[in-house]
Amino acid sequence: MHYWSSKPDKRFRPAGGGTLDQELQLPALSPRVEAEVVARMLSRDREAWADQAARVGHCSKPVRLRGRTLAVDTRTGQVRTAYASDWEESGVAFIRCGNRRESVCVACSREYASDTWHLIRAGAAGGDKGVPTSVAEHPMVFATLTAPSFGLVHSAKKPGTVGSTRCRPRRTKQLCPHGRPTWCMTAHGQDDPIAGQPLCHECYDYDGHVVWQYHASELWHRFRTALGRDLARRLAIPATRLDEVLSIQFAKVAEYQLRGIIHFHALLRLDGPKDVGAFAPPPVHVSARMLAEAFRAAARAVTITAAPAGDDQEARILRFGRQVDARPVSRTAREGLDTQDLSPEQVAGYIAKYASKSADDITPTMRDTPHVKAIKDTVARLALACATSVTLREWPQDSKGRRPYETLGKWEHMLGFPGHFATKSRRYSTTRAAIRSERRRFQIARSNRDHADQLQDLAGTDPGQDADEETTLVVGQWEYIGMGWVTDGDAALATALAVWSRDHRREQAAARRHLKTETASAAESEE
Ligand SMILES: [Zn+2]
Ligand SMILES: [Zn+2]
Ligand SMILES: [Zn+2]
Numbered sequence: 001m002h003y004w005s006s007k008p009d010k011r012f013r014p015a016g017g018g019t020l021d022q023e024l025q026l027p028a029l030s031p032r033v034e035a036e037v038v039a040r041m042l043s044r045d046r047e048a049w050a051d052q053a054a055r056v057g058h059c060s061k062p063v064r065l066r067g068r069t070l071a072v073d074t075r076t077g078q079v080r081t082a083y084a085s086d087w088e089e090s091g092v093a094f095i096r097c098g099n100r101r102e103s104v105c106v107a108c109s110r111e112y113a114s115d116t117w118h119l120i121r122a123g124a125a126g127g128d129k130g131v132p133t134s135v136a137e138h139p140m141v142f143a144t145l146t147a148p149s150f151g152l153v154h155s156a157k158k159p160g161t162v163g164s165t166r167c168r169p170r171r172t173k174q175l176c177p178h179g180r181p182t183w184c185m186t187a188h189g190q191d192d193p194i195a196g197q198p199l200c201h202e203c204y205d206y207d208g209h210v211v212w213q214y215h216a217s218e219l220w221h222r223f224r225t226a227l228g229r230d231l232a233r234r235l236a237i238p239a240t241r242l243d244e245v246l247s248i249q250f251a252k253v254a255e256y257q258l259r260g261i262i263h264f265h266a267l268l269r270l271d272g273p274k275d276v277g278a279f280a281p282p283p284v285h286v287s288a289r290m291l292a293e294a295f296r297a298a299a300r301a302v303t304i305t306a307a308p309a310g311d312d313q314e315a316r317i318l319r320f321g322r323q324v325d326a327r328p329v330s331r332t333a334r335e336g337l338d339t340q341d342l343s344p345e346q347v348a349g350y351i352a353k354y355a356s357k358s359a360d361d362i363t364p365t366m367r368d369t370p371h372v373k374a375i376k377d378t379v380a381r382l383a384l385a386c387a388t389s390v391t392l393r394e395w396p397q398d399s400k401g402r403r404p405y406e407t408l409g410k411w412e413h414m415l416g417f418p419g420h421f422a423t424k425s426r427r428y429s430t431t432r433a434a435i436r437s438e439r440r441r442f443q444i445a446r447s448n449r450d451h452a453d454q455l456q457d458l459a460g461t462d463p464g465q466d467a468d469e470e471t472t473l474v475v476g477q478w479e480y481i482g483m484g485w486v487t488d489g490d491a492a493l494a495t496a497l498a499v500w501s502r503d504h505r506r507e508q509a510a511a512r513r514h515l516k517t518e519t520a521s522a523a524e525s526e527e
Contacts, residue, residue: 026496029489036489048089049490055094058498060105060484060491062094067478074471082474092481100421102356107498109356110505115435116422117352120251123429124267124344125331126279129438131429135279136331138269139288142347143295145223145264146321147212151204153259156188156195168199178202196258197371204371206378209261210416211306212318214408216254216262217419219304219318224248226298227268234290235283246282247274251424255354260375260415265354267329267347268295271427278427288328299324307395307404310385355422372415379416383409 029037040046056062068084085093099105100112122129125136157165170183180200188195198204228248232239252266270291272280304318330341386392386405395404411418485491 024496024500026492029492033488033492036487037493038489040487040489040493045089052088052090052094053490053494053497056096057107057111058494058501059094059096059107060495060498061097061099062485063097063483064481064486065093065095065478066091066481067093067476070475070477072473072475074473093478097483100356105498106495106502110498110502113352113356115432116355117348118435119424119429119432120267120351121344121348123249123251123269123424124329124347129430129434132279134281135269135271136344138271138282139286139291140267140269140329141288141292141295141326142329142342142350143266143268143292143299143326144324145220145266145299146323147216147257147261147263148319148321150206150209150212150261152182152199153204154184154186154188154192154194154197154199156190156192156258158190176200176203193369196260197369198259201370201374204374206374207309207313207382208316209375210378210382210408211309211316213261213416214405214411214418215304215306215318216264216417219302219320220252220264220419222304223298223302223320224250226302227294230294230298230301231270231286231291234294235286244273246286247271247427249425249428251351251422251428253351253354253422254417254419256357256415260372262417265350267351269428274427288330292326292328295326296324308389308391309382309405311389311391351422375415376412379408379412383412 026037040049043049066085068086069082070079071082072079083093085091096108096111097105098112099108102109118129122131123135124140126133152168154167156167165187167184167186167188168182169185174182176182176199178200180203182199184199228242229239231246231248232242235242235245237245247270249269249271250266252264254262254264256262268291270282270286271278272282299320300322302319306316306318308315328341329344329347331344332341382405386403386408392404397403407418408416485494
């Protein structure tokens with residue numbers, strides 16, 4: 001569906017720059033929504049609406065509020081209205097939903113991913129967000145911790161993988177106890193809905209899958225301890241004295257695999273001891289290679305004994321999958337060059353991408369597959385069984401005083417994973433809050449409108465451009481009206497603009513990369 005093409009309307013501008021010089025593509029819409037879009041385009045206040053939509057970055061589901069923000073001068077007692085929703089033609093103020101997930105809001109997830117990118121890059125390359133450039137010299141690795149196998153699944157090979165692209169070629173054709181093949185000669189594409197599905201649902205160990213996923217974060221915590229011990233051993237010092245020599249900083253993210261289980265990707269960095277201060281250099285004799293070796297050893301060694309998932313089961317020993325990967329990260333590594341090292345930008349890109357995904361985003365086609373349904377059913381069944389289990393009543397409680405699997409039922413939508421998606425150690429780099437307030441300051445500085453800035457944080461602490469922070473008290477009086485655009489047509493328009501803007505940025509980034517590679521190879525051929 002194409003709405004405007006001949007004369008681009010600058011009011012309907014994509015958030016964050018660029019001009020809409022192409023047709024805006026809207027997905028197939030129902031006649032009702034289509035009528036709403038047309039009505040918006042013909043409405044008297046279309047420009048005011050477009051302006052408001054742009055100010056929330058074309059968020060798909062903004063929060064609607066009514067009220068005002070007052071700025072009180074504490075010296076004189078003078079009160080002025082800094083911003084009021086009455087000032088808008090719609091009479092309503094909007095703020096972004098702020099959701100990190102792409103499937104919920106394209107615009108806000110992009111902002112989240114971009115903040116993540118800056119946060120990760122700063123910690124790996126320095127020279128930004130208060131992190132010194134010297135961190136780039138610290139030993140660093142980008143590591144992956146996988147989940148073990150719980151049964152054969154169909155796999156889609158990534159383009160560029162060496163070897164056969166067939167799913168599971170086997171010379172000896174054996175059937176499983178349920179009479180199903182244990183081989184598959186098909187080459188599945190990345191979006192083939194069968195990728196990630198078990199070859200036999202009855203053979204697949206769903207209990208094992210859910211028990212592992214529920215303990216994955218705990219396994220990570222133990223891994224960190226094990227990594228410290230291993231490093232201490234390599235440095236020939238007692239593990240209890242490692243803090244006096246170095247500290248391990250990290251940023252990590254959980255990524256759902258097509259089979260519905262998570263992997264952890266982590267950037268690990270070695271710093272000096274904590275009491276010397278943030279970003280202190282580690283001792284000279286530790287290297288990225290030593291860190292990578294310690295990582296592999298710790299990842300293989302770490303285990304957890306998980307309580308039996310019900311009276312009819314045994315305790316399980318949980319560990320990470322055999323595939324462990326750790327690659328050094330260095331500032332000198334450049335994209336497109338043949339090196340084993342990764343650059344800080346590449347690592348930041350991986351982590352930012354994974355951080356805006358969730359269980360629902362494994363692939364759009366996978367949400368309701370029999371496999372995902374079986375995992376969710378297992379979560380529900382184990383949660384119930386554990387509530388009534390005699391064995392588990394007597395099982396030792398965890399450090400927070402909880403019985404095993406006590407909270408499992410809450411994590412069905414996460415397929416049993418109760419952890420945080422993206423976490424980092426306190427001294428890795430800056431914080432999300434710091435990035436947000438930096439962005440707000442930047443927006444305020446850029447904005448010459450007299451009230452656009454207040455929209456960034458209606459009840460927050462930004463009184464405006466020229467107010468004195470020490471003597472101005474900001475009071476927000478806001479009433480919640482609802483969530484989302486008033487009509488589905490408005491939501492469709494906002495989302496289409498957000499998608500346009502995302503794709504436009506991707507194209508620009510790809511073009512920049514292309515140019516860089518061309519320049520690099522031109523420079524090389526001149527040498
Ligand atoms: Zn949003
Ligand atoms: Zn297959
Ligand atoms: Zn079977």
